[in-house]
Amino acid sequence: MIDDTKPAGGSVLPSTRRSIPIALIRAREKVMGPIREMLSDCGITEQQWRILRVLEEYGPQDASTLAERACLLLPSQTRIVQTLLEKGLVTRQADEKDRRKQTVAITPAGQAIINDKLQDAKAIAARIEEVIGKEKLAQLLDILEDFQKL
Amino acid sequence: MIDDTKPAGGSVLPSTRRSIPIALIRAREKVMGPIREMLSDCGITEQQWRILRVLEEYGPQDASTLAERACLLLPSQTRIVQTLLEKGLVTRQADEKDRRKQTVAITPAGQAIINDKLQDAKAIAARIEEVIGKEKLAQLLDILEDFQKL
DNA sequence: CTCATATATTTAACATAGCAAATATTGCAC
DNA sequence: GTGCAATATTTGCTATGTTAAATATATGAG
Numbered sequence: 464m465i466d467d468t469k470p471a472g473g474s475v476l477p478s479t480r481r482s483i484p485i486a487l488i489r490a491r492e493k494v495m496g497p498i499r500e501m502l503s504d505c506g507i508t509e510q511q512w513r514i515l516r517v518l519e520e521y522g523p524q525d526a527s528t529l530a531e532r533a534c535l536l537l538p539s540q541t542r543i544v545q546t547l548l549e550k551g552l553v554t555r556q557a558d559e560k561d562r563r564k565q566t567v568a569i570t571p572a573g574q575a576i577i578n579d580k581l582q583d584a585k586a587i588a589a590r591i592e593e594v595i596g597k598e599k600l601a602q603l604l605d606i607l608e609d610f611q612k613l
Numbered sequence: 614m615i616d617d618t619k620p621a622g623g624s625v626l627p628s629t630r631r632s633i634p635i636a637l638i639r640a641r642e643k644v645m646g647p648i649r650e651m652l653s654d655c656g657i658t659e660q661q662w663r664i665l666r667v668l669e670e671y672g673p674q675d676a677s678t679l680a681e682r683a684c685l686l687l688p689s690q691t692r693i694v695q696t697l698l699e700k701g702l703v704t705r706q707a708d709e710k711d712r713r714k715q716t717v718a719i720t721p722a723g724q725a726i727i728n729d730k731l732q733d734a735k736a737i738a739a740r741i742e743e744v745i746g747k748e749k750l751a752q753l754l755d756i757l758e759d760f761q762k763l
Numbered sequence: 764c765t766c767a768t769a770t771a772t773t774t775a776a777c778a779t780a781g782c783a784a785a786t787a788t789t790g791c792a793c
Numbered sequence: 794g795t796g797c798a799a800t801a802t803t804t805g806c807t808a809t810g811t812t813a814a815a816t817a818t819a820t821g822a823g
Contacts, residue, residue, distance in 0.1 A: 477738060483753070484645060485684050486754055486758070489684055490760040491637040491641070493761060494634050495634060496763070497763075498634065499781085508809085513629070516629055534639055535810090537772065537773080538775095538811080538812090539811090540772095541773055562771095562817080562819085563772070564771060564818095565771080565773095588627060591633065595760065603756045607753075609745050610643045610745065612744055613740070658778065658779085676803095677802085685779090686781065687801085687803085688780085688803070688804080688805095689781085692803090693778085696778085711788075711789070711800090712789090713787065715803095765823090766821105767820105767821095767822085768819100769821095771816100772815105772818100773814105773815080775813085775815085776811100777810105777811090778810080781808085783805090784804080784806105785803080785805090787802080788799100788800080788802100790798090791798085791799100792798100793794100793796090
């Protein structure tokens with residue numbers, strides 16, 4: 464007698480082996496391994512690194528913009544900037560014109576951390592490009608961008 | 614005089630706009646939006662859903678295997694299974710032969726949740742396929758799989 | 764000017780991620 | 794069978810993710 468109350472092997476939903484959300488996590492996990500290792504040396508986390516990177520790339524900016532660019536929710540951004548303040552890696556002050564807005568900027572100490580890790584970061588990026596291949600990486604980025612249309 | 618101590622705009626590291634880790638998060642965020650919405654109805658989280666899905670797909674299994682398949686760290690798995698136990702959606706018991714191992718299984722109540730959300734989940738998957746395209750999705754999964762070689 | 768409403772950020776509360784240390788069992792050497 | 798190294802899970806701690814509620818400031822209607 465066949466028990467059809469419980470489908471045997473993923474015939475109902477796509478198998479978790481070909482699940483987009485899971486595949487995205489798995490890939491990300493692999494990419495972040497070396498990056499976390501690089502950052503653990505200087506005692507900052509992946510998200511703290513993203514904040515510094517964005518501030519370095521775009522310059523001083525308000526909290527919402529920073530969160531958007533660093534791909535963080537506002538509450539996370541607030542807390543992370545607070546710890547970066549304590550570490551002296553960023554500054555934060557209310558906007559003169561609109562006092563609701565907070566302007567965040569990187570400090571020389573923050574910039575120094577980026578400079579210190581620059582070679583390591585480039586090496587990691589190069590390794591990824593070597594393993595995956597330049598064209599596939601470009602394809603990947605393009606496809607991932609399409610998800611914003613969802 | 615040019616200030617070359619602080620590179621102006623991402624000339625040193627790849628721009629955060631073309632950063633693989635960030636692109637992976639952004640895409641995942643978009644994919645998870647509708648899924649979280651679907652799950653919030655029945656009061657379970659994304660990770661709890663992954664655990665249930667894996668248990669349903671592969672049947673009863675030990676904690677390590679479950680964590681690996683659901684793409685969770687063991688400590689996370691432990692805690693999530695604990696809350697699922699309290700909800701009565703899974704069972705957990707020590708293996709007879711090796712009492713270090715814990716065998717986790719889905720309950721009828723857990724299976725019922727999956728069955729309830731089946732149509733919604735399939736609709737979400739279909740929508741993604743419609744927007745991104747079947748071939749691109751396949752390409753994406755293949756490229757993401759390559760990251761395991763890192 | 765005053766109040767209701769909209770905007771920008773922060774807090775609060777709960778669930779997870781990630782890492783290190785602690786537990787519990789096994790299996791094996793002596 | 795005792796003790797030690799290896800294996801399987803769980804706990805403890807700090808940092809984030811996520812959502813909802815609280816704060817603070819700005820703006821426009823009347």
